[in-house]
Amino acid sequence: MGKYWLIISFIFLAYGELHAQILENYSGMFDHQSKKSWNYKSDQVSTTLDVSSFPSSMLRFYVPEKNTVFLDNKIWFYSEKDTTVLISLEELHERFDFQGQSTVSLVVYGQGVSLNAVTLEKGYFQSLVMDVQGVSEADDSRRNRSSFKDFYFLGICILLSLFAIVKIVFPVELNFMLSPKAIFSVGDNMDWNPKFFSLDVLFFLFLIGLGMVQSIMFFVYYFDSIHANLINPFSLNDLFFKWIIGAVIFVGLSVVKYLYLSFMTYVFNFRKFEVMHFFYLLRIISLLVVVLIIVQTLVLTNDMITAQNWHALAKNGVFTIYLIATVFLYVLMTNQLDFKFYHLIAYLCTAELLPFLIVSKYMMW
Numbered sequence: 001m002g003k004y005w006l007i008i009s010f011i012f013l014a015y016g017e018l019h020a021q022i023l024e025n026y027s028g029m030f031d032h033q034s035k036k037s038w039n040y041k042s043d044q045v046s047t048t049l050d051v052s053s054f055p056s057s058m059l060r061f062y063v064p065e066k067n068t069v070f071l072d073n074k075i076w077f078y079s080e081k082d083t084t085v086l087i088s089l090e091e092l093h094e095r096f097d098f099q100g101q102s103t104v105s106l107v108v109y110g111q112g113v114s115l116n117a118v119t120l121e122k123g124y125f126q127s128l129v130m131d132v133q134g135v136s137e138a139d140d141s142r143r144n145r146s147s148f149k150d151f152y153f154l155g156i157c158i159l160l161s162l163f164a165i166v167k168i169v170f171p172v173e174l175n176f177m178l179s180p181k182a183i184f185s186v187g188d189n190m191d192w193n194p195k196f197f198s199l200d201v202l203f204f205l206f207l208i209g210l211g212m213v214q215s216i217m218f219f220v221y222y223f224d225s226i227h228a229n230l231i232n233p234f235s236l237n238d239l240f241f242k243w244i245i246g247a248v249i250f251v252g253l254s255v256v257k258y259l260y261l262s263f264m265t266y267v268f269n270f271r272k273f274e275v276m277h278f279f280y281l282l283r284i285i286s287l288l289v290v291v292l293i294i295v296q297t298l299v300l301t302n303d304m305i306t307a308q309n310w311h312a313l314a315k316n317g318v319f320t321i322y323l324i325a326t327v328f329l330y331v332l333m334t335n336q337l338d339f340k341f342y343h344l345i346a347y348l349c350t351a352e353l354l355p356f357l358i359v360s361k362y363m364m365w
Helices: 002-019 089-095 148-169 171-178 180-184 199-223 236-268 274-301 309-336 341-363
Strands: 021-025 031-036 041-050 058-063 067-071 074-079 083-088 103-110 119-124
Touching: 041 119, 058 067, 058 089, 074 083, 083 089, 148 171, 148 199, 148 236, 148 274, 171 199, 171 274, 199 236, 199 274, 236 274, 236 341, 274 309, 309 341
Parallel strands: none
Antiparallel strands: 021 119, 031 041, 041 103, 058 083, 058 119, 067 074, 067 103
8 A cells, every 4th residue: 555655646746846847946046235324224135037048937936025126127026025926938028128138137125135035946837826915016006116206306406496595585584584593582683573474474484384295295105104195106296286285285274373373362462472473483393394304305315214213203303392392482471571470371372282282182193
């Protein structure tokens, strides 16, 4: 009986070898390169693939999760999870125009990918059942190039150009709004007497709105998967349209905020203190936007996007600074207004802290 089992096992093994014949094994031919910065590391393994020999053969390719595969310097697919690809050489020639090349480069790019993690074999594997889950090569949208970086840096250039125009046309206003020293003064000896509905104020609000919306879009695109569908990173027109619409909405919300402060100062009889109150907080927001834009630009240009703590750090930092600014506003108000302690506290709680808590409830937690 044992002889029969031996013969049957031999037949099955021989049958499997005939249908899983490996012609070329590239698994031991990969080169590894690693790039490091102070908080980011990227790895890539690469090899040269012969696409001319054995034209009727197939490729069996295993890639670990969260890696991008490039073939002939063109993106092939992104592996959302551990992925095994089984594809014929003929189909590969149809998808990629190798232009008569006999060999092409194959690169696996990701964080932490190693030589032992990737396998590539050429042969005949018709009868094998392969796991092809997680392969996004057939999804054309995955192969489209994201335009978000182009949008972000073009937006920076536009903002700098607009701020240069403001510097020429309204130099006093720009110096007043972006001076760090102004944080410690709520309105003493102002060279600029701001009027809310004047052209210079509305234009400056629009610029700050552009910077703030650009920062929000940065965080949504890279860190907020829940709301990422609100922007289309593959369309520059859509990105710029939502950028401008967001800035207009910011101007509208600023008008509502100013009218609300006007009503509150009337109720508390603070003698038109809404102008100094509004523009003091606008200085804080303006400086915050400038700092956020600078930090985001450094993060984007140095490939530090994978540091996921940027999201929580920036969000918590913004709200913490806003609370500190409210405390500073109270201290400065005590020097400007002759009112009792509880009167100022009641005004700030109603005019600032209550709206702040409502917003932070939905944005921070």
